[in-house]
Amino acid sequence: MVRDRSVSSASRRSFLNLSGAASAAVVLRIMTEPMLARAARHTLTHEGVMIDANENPLGPCPAAREAVAAIAPQGGRYSDWLTDDLVKEIAQAEGLKPEYARVYPGSSEPLHHTVAAFASAQRSYVTADPGYEAGMFAAAAVKARVVKVPLTKDYAHDVRAMVAAGPDVGVFYVCTPNNPTGTLTSHSDIEYLVENKPKGSIVLVDEAYIHFSDATSTVDLVKADKDVLLLRTFSKIYGMAGLRCGAVFGRADLLQKVEDYAGWNPMPITALVAASASLKDTQLVPERKRINTTIRSSVFAWLDRNGYSYVPSQSNCFMLDTRRSAKEVIDAMASQNVYIGRIWPVWPTHVRITVGTAPEMEQFQTALKKVMSGAMTASGGPRRDRKLRMDGLVIRA
Ligand SMILES: Cc1ncc(COP(=O)(O)O)c(C=O)c1O
Numbered sequence: 001m002v003r004d005r006s007v008s009s010a011s012r013r014s015f016l017n018l019s020g021a022a023s024a025a026v027v028l029r030i031m032t033e034p035m036l037a038r039a040a041r042h043t044l045t046h047e048g049v050m051i052d053a054n055e056n057p058l059g060p061c062p063a064a065r066e067a068v069a070a071i072a073p074q075g076g077r078y079s080d081w082l083t084d085d086l087v088k089e090i091a092q093a094e095g096l097k098p099e100y101a102r103v104y105p106g107s108s109e110p111l112h113h114t115v116a117a118f119a120s121a122q123r124s125y126v127t128a129d130p131g132y133e134a135g136m137f138a139a140a141a142v143k144a145r146v147v148k149v150p151l152t153k154d155y156a157h158d159v160r161a162m163v164a165a166g167p168d169v170g171v172f173y174v175c176t177p178n179n180p181t182g183t184l185t186s187h188s189d190i191e192y193l194v195e196n197k198p199k200g201s202i203v204l205v206d207e208a209y210i211h212f213s214d215a216t217s218t219v220d221l222v223k224a225d226k227d228v229l230l231l232r233t234f235s236k237i238y239g240m241a242g243l244r245c246g247a248v249f250g251r252a253d254l255l256q257k258v259e260d261y262a263g264w265n266p267m268p269i270t271a272l273v274a275a276s277a278s279l280k281d282t283q284l285v286p287e288r289k290r291i292n293t294t295i296r297s298s299v300f301a302w303l304d305r306n307g308y309s310y311v312p313s314q315s316n317c318f319m320l321d322t323r324r325s326a327k328e329v330i331d332a333m334a335s336q337n338v339y340i341g342r343i344w345p346v347w348p349t350h351v352r353i354t355v356g357t358a359p360e361m362e363q364f365q366t367a368l369k370k371v372m373s374g375a376m377t378a379s380g381g382p383r384r385d386r387k388l389r390m391d392g393l394v395i396r397a
Pocket of ligand 1: 032106
């Protein structure tokens, strides 16, 4: 098939415009969910019940698997027009013009590049606590002040306290549903942030888990040309974490600033065709949302019956209140091959649990009952004590 290769894609443009900022990005190391999950893991096994990295056990949908197999023989070529095709499809699905969307191998890259592009030693990074940690590493790498604002009593982002963090803020990061709590921040709260933030700052909204929930997307604020960048990923409901595809939506000038910071890497063609096939499967999102909601509700009902506390979540993960050192509970669960985690320092007696398959969650329940009744403790073997250290920011597992 002949394609018009003269069309100037965003990636080609910025490749040609190598800036000083882009070369500075060489020092930026990316922190990702699998790195954080592995750091907290008891052993480096991949056998057992792995409910510690917010993965989707269902994997890619059948059409995506077929598309991956069909494109494999063309793996010797970059096939960059497939990127342009997916950008158009993904933008159309959200009612956006193609220039409002860019795709990346996962949303971790645009998350890091956005934080690094808009935060600095002079412009702070504001996030929720507990909240997804990755952006803090990018902020630390560019020497930005990191402000962690506790969630409200309803587990939403405290947008008023976030605005009060100071006039020097460069990036407000809002993850809704939040990782790790699975709780929502309302659209009106995000609007408040957008309307009251200091000039020159951006609101980075991470909707990695939105398809599991009933939340209203922030995409309308992107359409309205606000100072908003919006992240999406195919790693969660679409089950493509290992295939790597994500997207960022925003005004063309904001997207260009992100790309100027660190350039753009060609997409794996397997990810492009799998994402495209997934978007065309109109049953995928509602069906998987239903499956996740059913399993999560059944786990919550079991926790209620057994007198355990948790934070009610609308996502594929939730925080369990262990009422004692969550670290001990993680270790004791691992000794039964059930891998949960991780812990957020602000809540040392809570642990994050990913919603797995129904049989996996039954194993989780059996193991948890033993652990909480004291019948099962950690195996006693030496625990891996890995630290993730990045420019002064340390996360200890
Ligand atoms: C809130 C949030 N944002 C972004 C990501 C990045 O995911 P990926 O790079 O797989 O798209 C994750 C991964 O777990 C996440 O939890």
